[in-house]
Amino acid sequence: MPDSTLVPAVPATCSPSRAARELGLRRGEFDLAVHLGRIRTAPAEGGGGGRVVERAEIVRLLARHGFPSTLRERLRVVGTAEGAALMGIPAGRFTRLARLGLLVPVRFYLNRYRAVVWLYLAEELEQFATGAGNTCLLKGRMPETLRGQLAAGVDLRPRNWRGRHFGFLLRQAADPWARAAAAAAFLAPAEIEDVVRDPGERALLERLRPAPPAHGAPGSSFAHLAEHLMTAQDFDEVGWLRSDLAQAMREARTASAAPRTPARSPQAAERAPVRCAEAGPRLPARPSVTPGDRPARNRRAVAHTVVTAPPAPSQAPDARPEVPSAARGLRAWLFRASDRPAQGRPGYRARNRPSCTTETSSRPRTS
Incomplete structure (x- = not known):
């Protein structure tokens, strides 16, 4: 006699994809049947918004006459x-x-x-x-x-579709907070904030809020369209959903309180300013330098440094007037650097002094 303990037990529930295969339905047909309430589902044991199909429901559907042809015709x-x-x-x-x-x-x-x-x-x-x-x-x-x-x-096509989809979400809701989230799924964020003043309750509704029936990638045209069609537009429809959300929130608060975000302890509040003060600037401020302290390799390198106006010579016969700003001091220093003769070639000037309208460069002929 074989040992009965070796026979695997048939699970009492199965996933929607497995149930669709056992019933001989395509996944789209199965989802539509669930949407219309012709196939009953139950919340998963682990929570998280998942749904399962009980084995008794599959047996009931398979025992119907003409299944699955009759169900497909109705779908x-x-x-x-x-x-x-x-x-x-x-x-x-x-x-x-x-x-x-x-x-x-x-x-x-x-x-x-x-x-x-x-x-x-x-x-x-x-x-x-x-x-x-x-x-x-x-x-x-x-x-x-x-x-x-x-x-x-x-x-009225979008509004009628929203009404039908709202009924589907209410049938799938497992508790009063899920029913309140179903009503909030069709309202704009400003309407939800006007009805639900508590930020903790709004955060819970946002976490439980059903997603629009979109199959496109987030940010795609279909996703934006589904979000637009999911939001109530008419004044009377918005008022009806607001009253339904307020009633659902009263029932949800009576059933259980919304989870709160843990408050900061006094010790953490006292340490916060200290951490901000310790953070400070990571790098010390760059000191201002003058062009005469260290000559730069080229003009572009000098342009990226913080400079101040060079001190005017006291007794130089060709002393230039003192420049009041750092930018003019840099330009004056560049002109002076261009007047200095290059090494190894006395009297050679790499670039003439630029004029007000054009910039020319000449090189003297060598004998």
Whole structure:
């Protein structure tokens, strides 16, 4: 009789990627099913925002009739052209219905022209097309109120997507602080700061804040677009999210307090000025030098040194007037250096004194 202890135990949970392979679904189909609540997940034991799928959920899905074909058909998404053909209406009317908020997108992506492409569930489009009260919207002239909204430039597709995504984040939230972070994910930082005044609580919300559904690199066009679409724009939508965040914060504070940043001890506060004083300048200040102390090799080396005006000679017959500034003193010293004869060739001047408009250089002929 074989020893039962040698038989490996089947884990009670598995990762989302493994669950997708066992269910025969592509990862995109699996993520969409989780987003719509058709596959239930649970928080990982280690925390950190990870999700796992229980073995009982996989068994439940595999036991359904026609799986996975039936689930894939319910997860099929279409764009504007395919959705209009599915509903039997022109693409222009389909876009107008979506802008009015009558057709709710479930996903979006950025095409190569950096335009937003919205995707819709084919199942929901079929249900809308077969609805008894939607015949006037699919055929004939639209009501005057709807045409007025279209003329005003209304577009509720981003807002409807945010509402659907907010519901998904609330279903995934494990505690009141995660629910508050889900509401804060759709607000601008200034709105969050106005509602949540405590810096420690704002830091916790920022750490728990869900990331936008972006697959591009940080800083890319898709990342910026996803962040823009994730932020509420309308005044009434912002007010609704602010009130929801305030209510969620009251519930989170009642459940547990936000972790605080440890305060500095008095000893550390007393030592801080001492360390700043000890740091000081690493290099001593360069003393000022005069051009006469040590001749430089070339004019460029002299130009990078800190100089002062050279002292005027007391009894020299050709004494120049005293220069008040360091820059003029440097220029006067350079002119004097050019007047000195070069070594080995008496009377030779390497460069004539430059004029006010041009700079010439001549070399005398030697006999």
